[in-house]
Amino acid sequence: MLANKHILLIIGGGIAAFKSLDLIRRLRERGAQVTPVLTRAGEEFVTPLSVSALAGNKVYRELFDLGDEAEMGHIQLSRVADLVVVAPATADLMAKMAQGLANDLASTLLLATDTPVMIAPAMNVRMWDHAATQRNLKTLQGDGIKVVGPNKGDMACGEHGPGRMAEPMEIVAAIEAQFADGPLQGKRILVTSGPTHEPIDPVRYIANRSSGAQGAAIGQALAAQGAEVIFVTGPADVPPPAGVKVVAVQTAQQMLEAVQDTLPVDAGVFAAAVADWRVEGASDKKLKKSKDGLPVLEFAENPDILKTVSRMETGRPPLVIGFAAETNDVLAHATAKRERKGCDWILANDVSPETGIMGGSENAVTLITAQGAEDWPRMSKDAVATALATRIAQALGET
The missing domain is CATH 3.40.50.10300 (CoaB-like)
Structure with missing residues (x-):
C-alpha cells in the first residue's frame, strides 16, 4: 500500500523522537520514500546522521540554507510529498500549526503545504491536558489534520497519563489507512x-x-x-x-x-x-x-x-x-x-x-x-x- 509513496517526515523535539528512527525503518520496509526534516530541538534527541542513514535521504534542517534552496525550495519540498507526517508533534509545533506561524523550516513547510498532514502528538501529560493544547488540537482537527495518539503510560519525566507518542506501527497503520482507497474515504x-x-x-x-x-x-x-x-x-x-x-x-x-x-x-x-x-x-x-x-x-x-x-x-x-x-x-x-x-x-x-x-x-x-x-x-x-x-x-x- 505504501510502495512509492513519498512521506515528508518532520521530527519535533522530545524524547519520543527516538521512535521516529524506527518509524522511518518501518515505512521504508513497506516501500515508502521518506524525506526527513529535523527541527533544532529534534537534533537534541536524534542526530542528522542517524536519521539520514535510515531514511536513505538527505535531512533538511534550516529554512535559510542556500544549498537546499537551490536544490529544492522549501515550498516545493512541502508539496512533492503524498503525506506530511509530524512525529513527534510537540506542543510547540501544534501551537504553531494551529496559529499559522512560520518561523523555522518545519512550521513553514506545514503552512505552505497543500498535502494532507498527519500528526503524532507527544508531550508531558500536563501539557497535553492544558486548555491551550486542547484548543489547538480541536483547531487542527477542524482544519482536517489527522491525529494519531497520544497513548497513556509512563513518561520519561516520571509522570503517568496521556501524552506518549503512538508506537511506530500504530502510525504506520494510520498512514496506510490514509492511503486506503475505499468507499468510506473522507468519512x-x-x-x-x-x-x-x-x-x-x-x-x-x-x-x-x-x-x-x-x-x-x-x-x-x-x-x-x-x-x-x-x-x-x-x-x-x-x-x-x-x-x-x-x-x-x-x-x-x-x-x-x-x-x-x-x-x-x-x-x-x-x-x-x-x-x-x-x-x-x-x-x-x-x-x-x-x-x-x-x-x-x-x-x-x-x-x-x-x-x-x-x-x-x-x-x-x-x-x-x-x-x-x-x-x-x-x-x-x-x-x-x-x-x-x-x-x-x-x-x-x-x-x-x-x-x-x-x-x-x-x-x-x-x-x-x-x-x-x-x-x-x-x-x-x-x-x-x-x-x-x-x-x-x-x-x-x-x-
Missing part, C-alpha cells in the same frame, strides 16, 4: 466497544461478559474501507484495531463524555456493552466483611449513551447504529429498543450461553431498520464487521 465514524467497569470500591466493579471483539472488528473493517475511525473503548479483552484513534475509558459516564467530545461524525456505531447501573457513592476504600451482615449497595442508572446521541437536536450523526444483545424474544426486544432509543439501525443477536457468541469468535445478527428485519447467517465477527461496514458505506453514499 469520520465513531465506534464504541467493550464493556464498562462501574466501581463498587477500589478493587471491585460491575461489568458484563463482553470481550469487545465485535466492536474491534467493526473498527478495523471501517478503517480498511478508508474511514477515519474514533474508537472509544472500555476495558476490553482484545486489543483495539490498528489505524484508528483510540480513546480508552472505564465507566459509562466517561464513555458518554468521550462520545460527546468526538461529535460531529458521519456515523456512530454503538457496539459497547455499557452497564445499565452503577453503585451510587462507590466506596473509596475496600469494603470489608462485617458481623453486621452484607453491605448495602444503592444503585443509580447510568446515562443512556445510544439514546442521548439518537435524540440530539443538533449534532446528531446522520446514521446512528445500536446493538441489542438479548437472551430471549430477540426480534421483539430489539425492535422495541430501536424505537425507544431513536436510532436508525439495531443489530440484534442472541447471546444465550448455549450460542457461544458472548466472548466467542462468531456472531449471528439480525439487522433491524425502519424498513424491517434482515437475518444475516452465522459467520465470523470479522465477516459481520465487513458486511456492516459495506452497508454503512452504501447508506452514507446515498445521503
